[in-house]
Amino acid sequence: MEERYFEITRENLKKFVDSLISGGSEVIAPRDRDGDTFYGKIANFDEANLDMLLPKMSYKEFLLPKTEILFEYSLFGTETEIKDGLEYARGANKKRVIFGGRPCDGAAGRIMEKVFNWDYKDEFFNERFKDLAIISIACEKPDNYCFCMDIELSPESSYGSDILLKKDGGKYFATVTDEKGMALITPCMNLFKEISRDKMPAPKDWKKSFDIEKTKEFLDKNFEHKYFQERFLSCIGCGICTYACPTCHCFDIQDEGGCKEGRRIRNWDSCQFSIFTLHASGHNPRVTQGDRYRQRLMHKFKIYSEKFNKYLCVGCGRCSRNCPEDIDIREIAKDLADME
Numbered sequence: 001m002e003e004r005y006f007e008i009t010r011e012n013l014k015k016f017v018d019s020l021i022s023g024g025s026e027v028i029a030p031r032d033r034d035g036d037t038f039y040g041k042i043a044n045f046d047e048a049n050l051d052m053l054l055p056k057m058s059y060k061e062f063l064l065p066k067t068e069i070l071f072e073y074s075l076f077g078t079e080t081e082i083k084d085g086l087e088y089a090r091g092a093n094k095k096r097v098i099f100g101g102r103p104c105d106g107a108a109g110r111i112m113e114k115v116f117n118w119d120y121k122d123e124f125f126n127e128r129f130k131d132l133a134i135i136s137i138a139c140e141k142p143d144n145y146c147f148c149m150d151i152e153l154s155p156e157s158s159y160g161s162d163i164l165l166k167k168d169g170g171k172y173f174a175t176v177t178d179e180k181g182m183a184l185i186t187p188c189m190n191l192f193k194e195i196s197r198d199k200m201p202a203p204k205d206w207k208k209s210f211d212i213e214k215t216k217e218f219l220d221k222n223f224e225h226k227y228f229q230e231r232f233l234s235c236i237g238c239g240i241c242t243y244a245c246p247t248c249h250c251f252d253i254q255d256e257g258g259c260k261e262g263r264r265i266r267n268w269d270s271c272q273f274s275i276f277t278l279h280a281s282g283h284n285p286r287v288t289q290g291d292r293y294r295q296r297l298m299h300k301f302k303i304y305s306e307k308f309n310k311y312l313c314v315g316c317g318r319c320s321r322n323c324p325e326d327i328d329i330r331e332i333a334k335d336l337a338d339m340e
């Protein structure tokens with residue numbers, strides 16, 4: 001569908017979100033908890049924190065839970081009962097709305113969707129993603145860790161969001177990008193005023209700080225470069241960079257239980273863990289933390305873009321903000337671009 005444009009006051013935005021909740025939607029928004037801000041279910045609009053830049057973790061867990069059951073089995077005498085874990089995925093995502101995240105997070109689901117529908121269609125991911133609606137809010141001021149503008153997005157990009165809100169002059173301007181967005185606002189059309197595109201606030205001129213194509217060109221030619229071994233000596237392999245990331249999606253599959261009952265589960269994993277690529281023989285092809293962080297860079301800025309024509313990174317800066325060793329992926333991507 002062609003994009004459509006609307007104005008909405010803050011008071012009406014509150015009524016809109018509260019009506020989504022009272023209409024049975026599960027609204028997930030940035031909300032304060034334990035001295036920080038995380039995505040979580042809100043009971044009303046006022047529980048959302050729309051003033052902070054980004055929640056500490058992304059909303060990835062609502063698409064790819066930290067742990068999910070793929071199937072469960074129970075034995076009754078000689079009979080075996082199997083319960084398909086897809087039922088949990090189907091039940092989880094009816095009318096779920098991610099509200100008040102930023103454009104980088106809005107883009108992340110659509111980027112991850114590509115790998116989950118490549119050689120194998122991951123029904124678990126797809127069940128959660130197909131009905132999920134995303135209402136993002138454009139950023140007014142990125143921080144020093146943000147680099148969405150260097151990676152084909154911007155603080156006001158609507159890519160991946162069904163609705164993008166932009167605050168301007170005390171009210172919000174909404175870009176509705178698709179039918180999913182229209183389905184959300186149609187029951188509350190009295191709260192919105194449709195306007196023409198030329199009445200929307202003009203986009204700002206966001207400056208790039210480096211050329212990500214040059215980062216990729218460096219990675220294309222310099223797999224063995226000493227930079228990787230030297231730069232990541234301080235990395236302790238904690239993996240929080242990958243867990244906080246909205247686009248990292250590595251997982252491991254485990255069986256647990258016994259001969260009477262049990263289950264197969266899928267858990268988040270991380271390429272930054274030393275045993276991630278440990279073979280049964282004892283051989284590990286990624287010996288050092290430099291090998292492991294190089295893999296992360298290769299996957300994000302080379303391999304994924306070659307396969308899916310998108311970088312596996314939205315420039316949110318979460319990995320850098322959360323890193324206990326202050327390893328900043330924006331600085332690293334820029335270093336590599338400058339060395340090319």
Ligand code: SF4
Binds near residue numbers: 237319325326327
């Ligand atoms: S968060 Fe920092 S220290 Fe931890 S694995 Fe990632 S880069 Fe290494």
Ligand code: SF4
Binds near residue numbers: 246314
């Ligand atoms: S790699 Fe870092 S900056 Fe890129 S999407 Fe993941 S957390 Fe955000």
